[in-house]
Amino acid sequence: MLILAWxxxxxxxxxxxxxxxxVFFAVFFAILLRGFHAGTWxxxxxxxxxxxxxYIQVHTKDFWENKSFDYSMxxxxxxxxxxxxxxxxxxxIPRIESFSLASYGDKTxxxxxxxxxxxxxxxxxxxxxxxxxxxxxxxxxxxIILSERLAxxxxxxxxDSLVLLSQGYQGASANGVFRxxxxxxxxxxxxxxxxxxxxxxxxxxxxxxxxxxxxxIVDIDNPQKMDKITKHIAKSIDTKSFEVMTWxxxxxxxxxxxxxxxxxxxIMLVLLYIIVGFGVFGTVLMMISERRHEYxxxxxxxxxxxxxxxxxxxxxxxxxFIGVLFGxxxxxxxxxxxxxxxxxxxxxxxxxxAAFGMEPLLPVAWRTDYxxxxxxxxxxxxxxxLLYPIYSVYKLxxxxxxxx
Amino acid sequence: xxxxxxTNLTKVYSENGNEVVAVNNxxxxxxxxxxxxxxxxxxxxxxxxxxxxxGIDNPTEGQILVDKVNICSLKSSELIDFRxxxxxxxxxxxxxxxxxxxxxxxxxxxxxxNKPKAERAKRSAELLNxxxxxxxxxxxxxxLSGGQQQRVAVARALASRPKFILADEPTANxxxxxxxxxxxxxxxxxxxxxxxxxxxxHDPRVVNKARRVITLVDGQVAKDERNN
Ligand SMILES: Nc1ncnc2c1ncn2[C@@H]1O[C@H](COP(=O)(O)OP(=O)(O)OP(=O)(O)O)[C@@H](O)[C@H]1O
Ligand SMILES: [Mg+2]
Numbered sequence: 001m002l003i004l005a006w007x008x009x010x011x012x013x014x015x016x017x018x019x020x021x022x023v024f025f026a027v028f029f030a031i032l033l034r035g036f037h038a039g040t041w042x043x044x045x046x047x048x049x050x051x052x053x054x055y056i057q058v059h060t061k062d063f064w065e066n067k068s069f070d071y072s073m074x075x076x077x078x079x080x081x082x083x084x085x086x087x088x089x090x091x092x093i094p095r096i097e098s099f100s101l102a103s104y105g106d107k108t109x110x111x112x113x114x115x116x117x118x119x120x121x122x123x124x125x126x127x128x129x130x131x132x133x134x135x136x137x138x139x140x141x142x143x144i145i146l147s148e149r150l151a152x153x154x155x156x157x158x159x160d161s162l163v164l165l166s167q168g169y170q171g172a173s174a175n176g177v178f179r180x181x182x183x184x185x186x187x188x189x190x191x192x193x194x195x196x197x198x199x200x201x202x203x204x205x206x207x208x209x210x211x212x213x214x215x216x217i218v219d220i221d222n223p224q225k226m227d228k229i230t231k232h233i234a235k236s237i238d239t240k241s242f243e244v245m246t247w248x249x250x251x252x253x254x255x256x257x258x259x260x261x262x263x264x265x266x267i268m269l270v271l272l273y274i275i276v277g278f279g280v281f282g283t284v285l286m287m288i289s290e291r292r293h294e295y296x297x298x299x300x301x302x303x304x305x306x307x308x309x310x311x312x313x314x315x316x317x318x319x320x321f322i323g324v325l326f327g328x329x330x331x332x333x334x335x336x337x338x339x340x341x342x343x344x345x346x347x348x349x350x351x352x353x354a355a356f357g358m359e360p361l362l363p364v365a366w367r368t369d370y371x372x373x374x375x376x377x378x379x380x381x382x383x384x385x386l387l388y389p390i391y392s393v394y395k396l397x398x399x400x401x402x403x404x
Numbered sequence: 405x406x407x408x409x410x411t412n413l414t415k416v417y418s419e420n421g422n423e424v425v426a427v428n429n430x431x432x433x434x435x436x437x438x439x440x441x442x443x444x445x446x447x448x449x450x451x452x453x454x455x456x457x458x459g460i461d462n463p464t465e466g467q468i469l470v471d472k473v474n475i476c477s478l479k480s481s482e483l484i485d486f487r488x489x490x491x492x493x494x495x496x497x498x499x500x501x502x503x504x505x506x507x508x509x510x511x512x513x514x515x516x517x518n519k520p521k522a523e524r525a526k527r528s529a530e531l532l533n534x535x536x537x538x539x540x541x542x543x544x545x546x547x548l549s550g551g552q553q554q555r556v557a558v559a560r561a562l563a564s565r566p567k568f569i570l571a572d573e574p575t576a577n578x579x580x581x582x583x584x585x586x587x588x589x590x591x592x593x594x595x596x597x598x599x600x601x602x603x604x605x606h607d608p609r610v611v612n613k614a615r616r617v618i619t620l621v622d623g624q625v626a627k628d629e630r631n632n
Contacts, residue, residue: 299484398460399461402495
């Protein structure tokens with residue numbers, strides 16, 4: 001039976017090859033497209049998340065909504081230990097996030113102040129690499145680091161002193177003068193406009209909230225497992241007192257941009273596959289109409305219609321399998337190469353990237369999910385196209401087809 | 405022993421409002437070992453009749469018993485199995501599956517029956533020998549002449565040891581010499597192995613070889629003669 005299908009395949013070599021080639025091109029381009037698309041986005045998201053929210057954060061319940069110290073947590077909370085033990089969690093990055101009023105000379109601006117553990121944070125976000133002037137925190141620093149646009153707006157330089165005004169924990173007043181030790185350039189303009197970093201201990205003192213935190217970033221080893229790990233965390237801690245949020249919940253705008261761009265990419269693929277689907281359908285149409293007589297004879301001799309259908313299906317499967325196999329085989333080396341040697345972007349786009357503080361690279365994601373997805377897509381097409389043979393094989397009128 | 409009993413067999417085709425009575429109230433029996441020709445002018449219903457006896461077409465009225473089994477009452481998938489196990493077919497032309505060799509074509513039904521490989525090989529060799537094509541076992545149909553193709557078709561029809569073989573104009577596309585060879589082979593199988601053949605034909609020389617000749621006119625049995 002398999003032999004029969006295999007030999008049938010080569011009866012009309014040209015048609016088989018053209019059909020297989022169309023599947024090949026679809027799979028080939030789909031994999032490249034997806035690879036570049038996913039690569040660009042994960043690079044972008046990764047850089048944004050690494051300098052701001054991280055993939056997952058844990059807060060006291062309702063903190064994100066209220067951003068108030070009333071919703072802070074103790075740094076030695078046992079729930080945090082539990083999260084550390086979850087598979088896939090690399091570590092926890094403690095933060096104190098709040099708003100302040102920053103003023104220098106006659107300039108005043110609302111800013112986001114983030115208290116960070118200099119060492120732990122730097123391992124996660126490589127903030128020191130983004131320093132454009134001055135230096136990064138020492139172990140026991142008390143100075144602050146500003147984002148570049150904010151510094152420009154306030155017209156401050158390294159070593160100037162900035163006044164910060166805010167409200168501390170439990171109504172305590174919080175104001176202080178901080179020396180600017182460095183200036184960083186952040187990827188997203190909205191953050192670059194308003195970020196002030198200070199060491200965690202300085203922040204705790206400033207806000208009178210000894211050994212308390214507002215947020216904990218959960219650093220994970222694989223961004224693709226984010227949802228799984230998030231669920232896991234939510235299950236292992238008391239969600240009545242804590243909230244677990246992913247970047248998708250926290251950076252809603254970015255996420256929506258991502259989703260809509262993803263949608264655009266998917267539509268392109270759908271179009272690609274619809275075209276291929278029609279190609280495959282045309283082949284099946286011709287195949288069946290040419291072989292009516294032969295199929296009728298096989299049924300007359302005693303072949304069940306269902307077995308005949310399997311034969312047709314196997315043949316179709318072979319054709320598409322060849323396409324998928326070669327499509328994958330040819331695209332893999334390309335995406336692998338560009339994964340390890342990302343394309344350098346030049347020109348305007350490079351400036352855009354630079355403005356975001358990102359290296360102008362066009363990386364390619366190397367993930368099995370979108371590669372396997374193409375095989376699944378083709379299988380889906382085969383399944384849909386097979387409806388026609390199912391219909392025609394079961395409807396085949398033996399007497400007419402034999403007489404022909 | 406009666407292997408086929410046909411009563412009141414009628415087939416009416418209706419095509420765009422017109423009714424055509426292709427087979428009209430036919431009553432016939434066939435015995436094991438008969439060698440029967442069905443003749444009649446074009447459009448007299450020979451093909452329709454044979455198709456119904458073979459369970460390829462279903463009658464409008466009447467019944468067909470094959471070895472006491474009423475084939476008209478079988479479900480379509482049961483009927484396919486019944487054909488596989490009980491009835492051999494030789495069609496007018498393009499009988500063979502083009503991508504299979506002569507040997508594989510002969511083994512096709514045994515393959516559907518899941519017969520072991522060794523048995524298939526033995527039987528196909530034996531049958532191809534019987535139709536004089538031992539040396540063409542591994543040829544594809546396109547490499548065989550029309551006469552050789554029909555001989556392979558006869559071998560294939562015999563492969564599953566059916567109760568009888570139906571052949572609708574098996575010689576129609578053959579030159580007279582090939583037609584004669586084919587008929588001689590069929591006749592020899594009938595004589596030596598007691599295999600039942602029912603075939604239709606236009607060719608008087610083929611008719612002469614038959615031991616029973618049924619003449620259809622307008623779908624009815626006009627004559628039913630036995631010679632020898
Ligand atoms: N599928 C069909 N639909 C409508 N009419 C049909 C169909 N098949 C056969 N007929 C009609 O039934 C009648 C008998 O046809 P059939 O093919 O059985 O004759 P035949 O004796 O085999 O003829 P021939 O010698 O030309 O092969 C003819 O009038 C034919 O037109
Ligand atoms: Mg006919």
